[in-house]
Amino acid sequence: MSITRVHNFSVSLDGFGTGEGLTREAPFGHAGERLHDWMFATGWDGAFDVDHAFARLHDPGIGAEIMGSRKYGPPGWEDDPDWRGYWGPNPPFHTPVYVLTRHARPPIEMEGGTVFHFTDAPPAEALATARAAADGRDVRIGGGPTMLRDYLAAGLIDHMHLVVVPILLGRGVRLWDGLEGIEADYRVEATGSPSGVTHLTFTRTTA
């Protein structure tokens, strides 16, 4: 069965999934790389500790991703016809990627199998499209915090791996607003790491 999965989504201790003041040079604003230091530190270098173990779950079994507009580009990318995402010619997705935006444009085929599609469909409809494209494999819900919050609120997340980073951003975009009680639908496990982060997994227990 094809499920929806979130991997490596990092939040500060005070619940921000990204900082304030997002730009092309600072995709996470004043947060800089602090939310993802734990992940870059793995270097995807083939080691086997807990941070590596979780980081590697990002790709296997995924057939499509859905991402928010602010993950794809900084404010204003919609007005730049040449913008093709932050990841260079060969993005690390290697599947269809559905970018949620009110500004439609034709699909962009990148190297390595990534194809960016642009859609203004609501969560359930975008998921149905991505699931069809995933052809039996799972759909990754890619973030940022705003779209992840929408998918959580709509009950559309089956598995979620969050990483709580022990920093206080103080400002930015909150993940958790308006989600009172959603833990009732999940089994939640917390695993500390020597790197200082906490890996949280949410596994859906309700149909």
Place this chain on the structure above:
Amino acid sequence: MSITRVHNFSVSLDGFGTGEGLTREAPFGHAGERLHDWMFATGWDGAFDVDHAFARLHDPGIGAEIMGSRKYGPPGWEDDPDWRGYWGPNPPFHTPVYVLTRHARPPIEMEGGTVFHFTDAPPAEALATARAAADGRDVRIGGGPTMLRDYLAAGLIDHMHLVVVPILLGRGVRLWDGLEGIEADYRVEATGSPSGVTHLTFTRTTA
């Protein structure tokens, strides 16, 4: 050296240290006992797992506590001359306790060594008074979230044990507002527990 310590302070995943709608019957409002289930589950029964280990650090070496008005009583306790706290005749403090309130009243001597004092002093001044009373021992900063946030913002916390409980309260009193960057003054460690909570310790590394 006498330091300030926070123990067993529990917050929801979305950062609330207490719920909404505090009453005499529901001291944590709609949060109920969910923030402290992990602690009650220990039963202080002499076992030796990680939750017990942390819970037991509450008392040793403490010579005084400072607590906020909302920990001492529900909204309106100031108008009840007979209110003596939530804890019955023998409260679990056994030291002087300084209650931060704008409504002064004479000290109340309870059984077992607890004496409630009432003061409207600002954080540093209340701490100086409590430290003098502690006579070389440490001062526990007892919460709730509002007073703890004030003490953190004032740089007056030396050791802090927080417990992140995997529930989403959605509303209540936030601990973390306005504390951007305070982690720079601490070494932070995160320890998962089979009970599902995460124990965080903040140990001051700056003078």
